[in-house]
Amino acid sequence: xxxxxxxxxxxxxxxxxxxxxxxxxxxxxxxxVASARQAYEAPLARxxxxxxxxxxxxxxxxxxxxxxxxxxxLCAKQGTVTLPDSTTLPTWGFVKKxxxxxxxxxxxxxxxxxxxxxxxxxxxxxxxxxxxLPDDLALDIPGIRLDxxxxxxxAGGSRTVTFTANNPGTYLYESSGDAGRxxxxxxxxxxxxxxxxxxxxxxxxSTAYNKESMMVLSEIVPGLNNAAAQTCGSQSCLGSFEMYDxxxxxxxxPQDARVSNFKPAYRLIxxxxxxxxxxxxxxxxxxxLLRYVNAGSEQATTTMLGTDARMVGRxxxxxxxxxxxxxxxxxxxxxxxxIVTVPASAASGTKFPIYDRHLELFNGSATGLGGRIRFIxxx
Amino acid sequence: MRLSVHRTALSVxxxxxxxxxxxxxxxxxxxxxMECTDGPTFNLTARAGQMETPDGNSALMWSYAPTGGHFxxxxxxxxVDEGDTVTVHLHNALPEATSLVFPGxxxxxxxxxxxxxxxxxxxxxGGDITYTFTANNPGTYIYESGTDPSKQVEMGLxxxxxxxxxxxxxxAYGDSxxxxxxxxxIMLNEIDPELHSAVENNTAFDITTRKDRYYTINGxxxxxxxxxxxxxxxxxxxxxxxxxxxxxxxxxxxxxVLIRMINVGTANHPFHPHGENLQFIAQDGREIKTPSGNxxxxxxFGETVPSGATEDYLLSFRDQDSFAPGNPVPVTFPSYRxxxxxxxxxxxxxxxxxxxxxxxxxxxVSQQNVCGAFFFPWHSHAxxxxxxxxxxxxxxxxxxxxxxxxxxxxxxxxxxxxSPDSVxxxxxxxxxxxxxxxxxGLAAIGGLRADIVSNLSLSGNTTRTTDWYATFNNxxxxxxxxxxxxxxxxxxxxxxxxxxxxxxxxxxVRIWNWTTNNWNTPSLDSQTVGGTDVAxxxxxxxxxxxKYIGTGVNAGQVRxxxxxxxxxxxxxxxFSSGDFMQITYDAP
Numbered sequence: 001x002x003x004x005x006x007x008x009x010x011x012x013x014x015x016x017x018x019x020x021x022x023x024x025x026x027x028x029x030x031x032x033v034a035s036a037r038q039a040y041e042a043p044l045a046r047x048x049x050x051x052x053x054x055x056x057x058x059x060x061x062x063x064x065x066x067x068x069x070x071x072x073x074l075c076a077k078q079g080t081v082t083l084p085d086s087t088t089l090p091t092w093g094f095v096k097k098x099x100x101x102x103x104x105x106x107x108x109x110x111x112x113x114x115x116x117x118x119x120x121x122x123x124x125x126x127x128x129x130x131x132x133l134p135d136d137l138a139l140d141i142p143g144i145r146l147d148x149x150x151x152x153x154x155a156g157g158s159r160t161v162t163f164t165a166n167n168p169g170t171y172l173y174e175s176s177g178d179a180g181r182x183x184x185x186x187x188x189x190x191x192x193x194x195x196x197x198x199x200x201x202x203x204x205x206s207t208a209y210n211k212e213s214m215m216v217l218s219e220i221v222p223g224l225n226n227a228a229a230q231t232c233g234s235q236s237c238l239g240s241f242e243m244y245d246x247x248x249x250x251x252x253x254p255q256d257a258r259v260s261n262f263k264p265a266y267r268l269i270x271x272x273x274x275x276x277x278x279x280x281x282x283x284x285x286x287x288x289l290l291r292y293v294n295a296g297s298e299q300a301t302t303t304m305l306g307t308d309a310r311m312v313g314r315x316x317x318x319x320x321x322x323x324x325x326x327x328x329x330x331x332x333x334x335x336x337x338x339i340v341t342v343p344a345s346a347a348s349g350t351k352f353p354i355y356d357r358h359l360e361l362f363n364g365s366a367t368g369l370g371g372r373i374r375f376i377x378x379x
Numbered sequence: 380m381r382l383s384v385h386r387t388a389l390s391v392x393x394x395x396x397x398x399x400x401x402x403x404x405x406x407x408x409x410x411x412x413m414e415c416t417d418g419p420t421f422n423l424t425a426r427a428g429q430m431e432t433p434d435g436n437s438a439l440m441w442s443y444a445p446t447g448g449h450f451x452x453x454x455x456x457x458x459v460d461e462g463d464t465v466t467v468h469l470h471n472a473l474p475e476a477t478s479l480v481f482p483g484x485x486x487x488x489x490x491x492x493x494x495x496x497x498x499x500x501x502x503x504x505g506g507d508i509t510y511t512f513t514a515n516n517p518g519t520y521i522y523e524s525g526t527d528p529s530k531q532v533e534m535g536l537x538x539x540x541x542x543x544x545x546x547x548x549x550x551a552y553g554d555s556x557x558x559x560x561x562x563x564x565i566m567l568n569e570i571d572p573e574l575h576s577a578v579e580n581n582t583a584f585d586i587t588t589r590k591d592r593y594y595t596i597n598g599x600x601x602x603x604x605x606x607x608x609x610x611x612x613x614x615x616x617x618x619x620x621x622x623x624x625x626x627x628x629x630x631x632x633x634x635x636v637l638i639r640m641i642n643v644g645t646a647n648h649p650f651h652p653h654g655e656n657l658q659f660i661a662q663d664g665r666e667i668k669t670p671s672g673n674x675x676x677x678x679x680f681g682e683t684v685p686s687g688a689t690e691d692y693l694l695s696f697r698d699q700d701s702f703a704p705g706n707p708v709p710v711t712f713p714s715y716r717x718x719x720x721x722x723x724x725x726x727x728x729x730x731x732x733x734x735x736x737x738x739x740x741x742x743x744v745s746q747q748n749v750c751g752a753f754f755f756p757w758h759s760h761a762x763x764x765x766x767x768x769x770x771x772x773x774x775x776x777x778x779x780x781x782x783x784x785x786x787x788x789x790x791x792x793x794x795x796x797x798s799p800d801s802v803x804x805x806x807x808x809x810x811x812x813x814x815x816x817x818x819x820g821l822a823a824i825g826g827l828r829a830d831i832v833s834n835l836s837l838s839g840n841t842t843r844t845t846d847w848y849a850t851f852n853n854x855x856x857x858x859x860x861x862x863x864x865x866x867x868x869x870x871x872x873x874x875x876x877x878x879x880x881x882x883x884x885x886x887x888v889r890i891w892n893w894t895t896n897n898w899n900t901p902s903l904d905s906q907t908v909g910g911t912d913v914a915x916x917x918x919x920x921x922x923x924x925x926k927y928i929g930t931g932v933n934a935g936q937v938r939x940x941x942x943x944x945x946x947x948x949x950x951x952x953x954f955s956s957g958d959f960m961q962i963t964y965d966a967p
Contacts, residue, residue: 206670265587299647303482303687305498305525308665321675324665326483327687329647343485353498357687359529359645362586369497369527 067122072096075103076153076175076187077132078229079110081220083266084273085366089222090229092133093186103130112271113216113295114189117173119165121193130158134236137175137182141191142333143316144171152177155235168195168202169316170291170335178239180297185228185238188295190216190335193316201289201337202318209289209339213280217330217372218271218296219264222364262297265364267356267371273363274373281379284346288376290354292336302372303327303357306343306350313337327357342378352376410607411623413564413639415458415541419465419514422446423454425524425536426472428615432593433603434767438572439579440615441534443522446470450615452598453566453643454522454538461517461545461553467510471502477536478502479510480525482687483664484540486513498525517544517552518664519639519689529586529645533574537643539566539689542664551637551691552666556674559637559693563622565757567684567775568595568644569764591646594764594775596620601758601767601776620777622757626733626784627695635693642684648764651681654755654779657692664689681760696753696781703732704796704865704963705917726754726778730796734783735963737796750787751794755779792860792965799849799939799960845870845884845955848891848940851962854928856935860965862924863917864890864903867959870943871910883909884943884953888918891938894926898940908943914959924964937962 074094082088093110097103119125131137131153138152139161146163153159175187201207227237269277282288290309294300303326312322314336330336342352355361356372363370423443428450430440443454446468459465471477478501481488490500493508502508523537544553551557569591577584596604597618604620606613625632638657642648656678661667667675676693684690702708708731728748729737735751748754758765758776767773787793870884886908892899903918920927929936939962943955 263587301647301685301687305480305482306488307485308483308663321667321669323662323667323675325688326663326665327685328662329683329685329688345487355498357645357685358647359532359686360587361529365585365587369529373497 067120067124069126070119070123071126071128072117073099073128073130074114075108075110075130075132076137077103077108077110079112079186081112081186081225081271083220083363084276084370085363087222087364089220089225091186091225092182092228094129094189097128097130103132110186111189112186112268113218113293114173114187116189116214117191119191119193121165121168121195123165123193125163125165127161127163128158129153129161131155134231134234135178135182135238137177137187139173140176141171141173143167143169144191165191165193167316168193169313169318170201170293170337171316172293172295172333172335174295178236181224181228181238183295184219184221184297185225186218188216188218190214190291190293190295192291201291201312201339204312204318206322207289207312207318207337207339209287211280211282211286212289212291214270215290215292215302215374216270217292217294217300218268219298220266220268221262221264264296264298264360267296267300267360269372269374273370274361275370277372277374279351280374280376282342282376284342284378285344286342288340288342290338290340292330292338294330294332294334297332299329299331299358300372301327301329301357302354304340304352304354306346306352307340307376309338309340311336311338340376342376346378348378350378411563411619411621412608413456413541413562414608414618416445416455418457418459419463420468421455421457421466422468422470424470424472425477426450428452430535430598430616431603431613432600432767433773434770436572436593436768438570438575438593439534440575441473441531441536441578443469443536443538451617452535452615453568453618454536456539456541456564456618457522458541458543459514460543460548461514463514463542465512465514465540467522468507469502469510470507471504474504476501476503476526477531478508478525479522481510481512481520481522481540483516483518483520483689484512484514486515488512496526498528501526514540514542516664517542517550518661519551519641519691520664521641521643521687521689523643530574530578530584532643533571533589533645534578535568537568539564539639539641539643541639551693552661554666557637557660557666557691557693558634560632560634561624562637562639563620564597564618565620565622565638565640565650565777566597566618567640567642567648567650567759568598569593569646569648569775570595572768589645591644591764592768594648594759594766596775596777601765601773604777622694622777622779623782624694624696624779625782625786626698628784631784635695638692638694640684640690640692642686642688645686647683647685648775649681649760650684650757650775651760652694652755652757652779653680654753654757654781655694655696656680657682657694659690659692661691662688694779696779698733704730704735704863704961728752732796733781734785735794735796737798737961749793751783751796752787753779753781755781792858792967794861794963794965796961796963797851797854797937800852801850802957803848803850843884843945843953844942845953846940846942847955847957848938849957849960851937851939853935854937854962854964855966856928856930857925858967859924859928861919862927862937862962862964863919864888864939865915865917865959865961865963866904866939866941866957867912867914868908868941868955868957869910869912870908870953870955881909883907884945884955886913886941886943886955888915889940889942890920890927891940892926893929893933899927903939917963 075097076094079091079093080088081091091112093112094114095108095111096115134155136152136154144163151161171191173189173191174183195203199208230237266273308324308326310322310324354374361369361371424446427441429437430452431437440452442452444450478496478499480499489511491509493500493502520540522540524531544550570593571589571591574584593600597620598616606619608619609617624636658676659679660676669675726747728751729739757779764775765771866888887902888904889898889902904915927937
């Protein structure tokens with residue numbers, strides 16, 4: 001099982017490990033261990049939680065993390081996603097290149113969404129993108145000032161993009177290629193920039209949490225995914241047709257699909273639809289940071305039962321006046337950092353549902369509930 | 380469980396302190412405002428019934444009705460106090476299992492009876508279940524179905540819970556800054572009639588093909604939203620949505636009203652209130668504060684109400700400029716003759732001033748404004764939602780009605796405004812010059828325009844006079860009080876620069892006295908007026924006003940005359956231009 005992964009090691013310089021408050025967790029398992037599409041299956045490991053018996057990379061708690069150069073190697077490839085109604089669709093996605101491997105290695109599969117990129121504020125970051133796709137792509141991280149230079153990655157080629165992660169927060173990274181349709185078929189993910197103080201979303205102590213989980217929201221329009229897998233001339237059909245559609249069946253021809261009638265058949269959290277979405281396990285009293293990233297093309301609104309959340313940041317900016325909410329909209333392309341405090345009185349087995357309040361609670365035309373339904377559960 | 384409409388009446392105590400008095404009246408006593416069903420114990424039945432849309436359609440709805448009572452959509456607004464143990468007994472008269480969820484309630488919702496469901500314990504068709512929780516936090520909340528919500532919530536299984544702060548039923552929250560006078564519910568929803576038809580006929584419906592066609596506030600579509608609460612012709616849709624207030628006044632109306640917006644629909648709605656910004660004070664029953672506990676209130680004239688969210692706003696209408704006939708709006712208004720009114724209906728009073736009623740085009744069939752109230756649309760800014768199955772205006776819309784501070788129609792008098800119905804020239808006679816000499820379109824100050832004519836060119840005379848009067852028709856024969864005249868005009872030399880005549884002629888403004896059958900003396904105003912507009916604000920003729928209102932063949936006529944005289948050798952030709960004339964009066 002792989003949670004958020006770093007592709008790099010940091011050296012904790014001159015800072016002692018603290019026994020009580022262990023490393024900021026995020027289960028720093030080296031990448032390439034698990035099947036790529038499982039990247040988000042587990043909620044992020046609990047602060048100080050050494051459970052699961054997995055190899056764990058302990059990151060020292062930095063009082064003041066020292067910026068360290070970070071290098072991230074990404075592959076952009078074709079892949080597939082299998083949805084709860086057994087529909088399998090082609091996708092495009094990012095995946096981290098194994099440190100000693102190649103983008104074409106077996107098991108290096110495109111992830112939906114892309115892997116979480118996890119850096120510290122102040123880090124000089126180098127992202128090397130190798131594009132195995134038939135179309136050019138272009139890396140974009142709204143809210144981050146990329147260093148001067150091209151960001152396009154030609155089909156079959158590579159590109160190095162650098163930036164300094166100045167400001168803590170949750171970001172979206174995506175490809176803007178093919179008029180934005182590449183992001184919609186999977187070329188998007190989350191970037192976390194951590195403040196100096198560990199266990200906080202931002203520099204303010206009020207943003208402290210002891211557990212965190214990604215909430216990367218996206219949707220799937222089958223016709224668009226099918227277009228990505230078909231060839232139109234020297235490129236995919238993704239950018240070729242005027243517009244694409246609709247909840248067409250997996251076998252529909254791409255020209256039957258138009259974004260002017262954009263109607264997703266699947267709505268996902270971290271690349272999965274209910275009942276695939278793993279539960280977040282959190283103890284009574286835990287402060288669970290939900291890092292919302294709307295990587296899709298629709299407004300997304302979730303509601304929750306039994307508790308509420310405090311929005312501490314939006315668009316990777318800390319809020320001067322954090323507000324509490326039950327239902328809130330995350331516009332397409334936006335991010336938000338919300339802390340759910342599990343009620344101190346919650347008994348073991350208590351579940352707190354978080355679900356799509358647009359009530360698009362279906363998986364294609366399959367019967368039964370689907371879509372964006374997730375639970376926080378007290379073990 | 381009993382019905383109430385929560386209102387707070389304010390009176391001024393001798394010491395100048397405001398004393399609050401809470402009046403709990405039967406629901407039917409209050410035509411507007413949020414209608415509460417008081418708890419903390421409620422008996423609800425989930426069942427089916429019909430709703431009507433303004434275009435004559437109807438749709439099967441699922442909703443919560445008082446057990447043993449009349450079907451209603453949306454379900455009752457459940458009102459409880461902070462700290463209450465709330466008990467909801469739910470009987471399921473639907474053909475399938477259902478459940479209740481209470482987003483935002485953190486007081487440990489428990490259920491007795493029923494069986495486990497995904498989000499809550501569920502009750503089978505025909506069964507009963509009881510939900511209990513502690514109302515921990517004041518605020519505005521939703522209760523809704525937690526079973527197959529894509530279908531059941533869309534079918535109508537959602538309504539509101541209001542938790543009042545302990546000990547302060549006249550506040551939205553414990554905070555005194557959230558004190559209010561009246562409160563209004565704006566509950567947004569949308570309907571796909573195809574889904575409702577499929578449920579009614581028990582046919583398959585692909586939920587992914589939803590297309591909403593009707594948009595509602597409090598279960599009604601515009602213009603039904605404007606009708607009072609509990610009108611008999613909308614028997615299943617008891618909740619009106621007209622927001623009916625008075626302007627802020629430090630003494631008479633110091634408190635804002637509370638607007639509780641709720642989106643129980645599945646789409647986000649861009650709700651756009653005209654007239655005055657709303658102050659956003661809370662979301663989902665959580666006050667918006669800075670970390671140090673100060674207000675972080677923001678003002679809004681358009682805000683998304685997310686699906687499943689509630690938003691509380693305070694509203695005070697502040698008549699900042701106090702524009703009135705004697706303090707006219709300093710911009711040019713279009714001629715009323717150039718205005719058109721949709722379907723010959725209007726909520727415009729004919730006057731731009733609060734508390735005055737003016738004249739409307741003769742083609743106006745339905746004048747909805749009886750006392751010079753201001754009406755402002757509150758609506759979804761999405762065009763498809765501002766319609767009834769594509770026909771606009773309709774759908775998710777209501778009106779804000781601001782009455783004069785002194786009230787509307789009671790205790791009996793209304794201020795009315797009138798513009799001239801005709802203009803008659805008495806001098807010079809005969810007409811010797813075309814009126815085309817007049818520069819058309821001189822500024823009409825405030826509302827309605829009275830282009831009035833006069834001229835000149837009496838060769839050989841040393842005294843030159845312009846003399847004309849305006850006639851106002853249909854003034855009530857009796858009961859008129861406080862008659863006032865407003866006139867703005869100028870006198871200019873022919874073929875000279877527009878403002879280039881000094882000193883001008885000796886102008887007299889006067890009113891016809893029907894009892895003496897002559898111009899009343901003294902005149903209303905007398906001064907020398909040249910080439911610059913001179914406004915004569917609200918001259919009041921000597922009482923009684925009845926002598927200025929014609930009888931018999933002249934019944935209802937008021938005449939106001941303007942005469943200007945230029946004497947002496949070398950007198951030049953000139954013309955007079957009346958740019959604005961109105962009368963106002965109070966009448967039953």
